Amino acid sequence: xxxxxxxxxxxxxxxxxxxxxxxxxxxxxxxxxxxxxxxxxxxxxxxxxxxxxxxxxxxxxxxxxxxxxxxxxxxxxxxxxxxxxxxxxxxxxxxxxxxxxxxxxxxxxxxxxxxxxxxxxxxxxxxxxxxxxxxxxxxxxxxxx
Amino acid sequence: xxxxxxxxxxxxxxxxxxxxxxxxxxxxxxxxxxxxxxxxxxxxxxxxxxxxxxxxxxxxxxxxxxxxxxxxxxxxxxxxxxxxxxxxxxxxxxxxxxxxxxxxxxxxxxxxxxxxxxxxxxxxxxxxxxxxxxxxxxxxxxxxxxxxxxxxxxxxxxxxxxxxxxxxxxxxxxxxxxxxxxxxxxxxxxxxxxxxxxxxxxxxxxxxxxxxxxxxxxxxxxxxxxxxxxxxxxxxxxxx
Numbered sequence: 001x002x003x004x005x006x007x008x009x010x011x012x013x014x015x016x017x018x019x020x021x022x023x024x025x026x027x028x029x030x031x032x033x034x035x036x037x038x039x040x041x042x043x044x045x046x047x048x049x050x051x052x053x054x055x056x057x058x059x060x061x062x063x064x065x066x067x068x069x070x071x072x073x074x075x076x077x078x079x080x081x082x083x084x085x086x087x088x089x090x091x092x093x094x095x096x097x098x099x100x101x102x103x104x105x106x107x108x109x110x111x112x113x114x115x116x117x118x119x120x121x122x123x124x125x126x127x128x129x130x131x132x133x134x135x136x137x138x139x140x141x142x143x144x145x
Numbered sequence: 146x147x148x149x150x151x152x153x154x155x156x157x158x159x160x161x162x163x164x165x166x167x168x169x170x171x172x173x174x175x176x177x178x179x180x181x182x183x184x185x186x187x188x189x190x191x192x193x194x195x196x197x198x199x200x201x202x203x204x205x206x207x208x209x210x211x212x213x214x215x216x217x218x219x220x221x222x223x224x225x226x227x228x229x230x231x232x233x234x235x236x237x238x239x240x241x242x243x244x245x246x247x248x249x250x251x252x253x254x255x256x257x258x259x260x261x262x263x264x265x266x267x268x269x270x271x272x273x274x275x276x277x278x279x280x281x282x283x284x285x286x287x288x289x290x291x292x293x294x295x296x297x298x299x300x301x302x303x304x305x306x307x308x309x310x311x312x313x314x315x316x317x318x319x320x321x322x323x324x325x326x327x328x329x330x331x332x333x334x335x336x337x338x339x340x341x342x343x344x345x346x347x348x349x350x351x352x353x354x355x356x357x358x359x360x361x362x363x364x365x366x367x368x369x370x371x372x373x374x375x376x377x378x379x380x381x382x383x384x385x
Contacts, residue, residue, distance in 0.1 A: 015165035015263050017279045019384050052206040055198040057326065061359075078324060078359045103216035107207035111216045138326065138384065140196075140279065 017140040024136040031130040034118035044112040054139030058102050062089045062133040095119050096128040160280035166260040167250030175236040183232045190258035193250030194330050195225040200245045211340040224339035254284045254307050283317050283381040289368045315366040324359050326384045332376040
């Protein structure tokens with residue numbers, strides 16, 4: 001008999017996810033200078049094997065400072081970009097910013113592409129610093145397959 | 146009693162788990178330079194939250210997830226409507242490829258209808274204490290509002306909660322002591338639910354805009370103005 005699946009606590013009628021591993025690496029992007037009128041593009045390859053049969057989930061974590069509307073305080077927070085293969089990292093001053101794309105090149109390698117924008121209007125060349133962010137990959141695995 | 150570590154294996158009625166109510170595996174051939182759409186009927190009475198993985202090998206040893214900008218080839222659209230789950234595969238690899246595809250559907254918070262049993266698709270293991278199950282601490286459907294001072298706030302420190310609200314900002318207090326895992330989908334005005342991955346990137350027009358700021362005690366989500374998003378489905382899991 002079909003069952004109402006909402007509010008499910010523990011029900012062997014429905015498959016659920018397992019998390020089979022969780023790996024983090026620090027990714028360092030070098031300092032540079034954006035060309036006037038354009039953006040800079042940085043590419044990195046990260047050795048991080050996939051897990052057979054698992055759906056990868058990516059988190060990009062970057063420490064920055066932000067104004068907390070609740071407390072009225074400026075505090076250090078983690079900009080957390082989950083789920084997808086793309087994220088935007090903003091400096092505390094909002095610019096420069098790094099648009100990060102994560103994609104799998106092959107079963108052993110992830111490809112990281114960062115598009116760096118130095119300023120809002122991109123009119124002039126802007127120097128940007130090196131940044132380090134944490135890339136976490138975990139895998140969801142349907143346990144009864 | 147010591148506080149339970151939800152990052153370990155746990156079955157606890159305070160923290161439910163996702164329910165996979167649809168699963169389908171298929172194989173498609175995609176020509177060099179082509180974009181191919183795979184449409185799979187889900188036969189559910191509601192639009193599920195879609196997920197998918199694809200691989201170039203039959204054993205899924207090189208599995209990929211949804212990737213907005215795939216390397217060489219991959220899935221750049223994963224979406225569901227009232228009838229189908231649709232996956233778009235883009236092949237820029239320079240040769241024809243065989244793509245092995247697994248598609249899943251999860252129950253959205255707003256669904257109350259029945260669904261057929263899925264575990265009968267397998268006769269294998271259901272529970273495995275070697276693996277960590279992903280306990281849900283929050284799931285919500287937030288209708289987007291431009292005003293970020295319009296805040297939807299919920300505390301899940303003492304158990305899982307669901308929330309349906311209209312807001313420009315979501316605050317989930319969890320007090321886990323570590324950063325939890327978040328997944329999210331967008332829903333457009335036609336009820337199409339998609340995996341998404343395009344953040345705001347000024348000065349270009351933001352296609353979709355959601356950003357998460359996390360501490361070990363709370364998650365804040367900012368839901369910006371975007372033309373093609375009506376609602377966000379957000380799930381938070383007690384997995385670091």
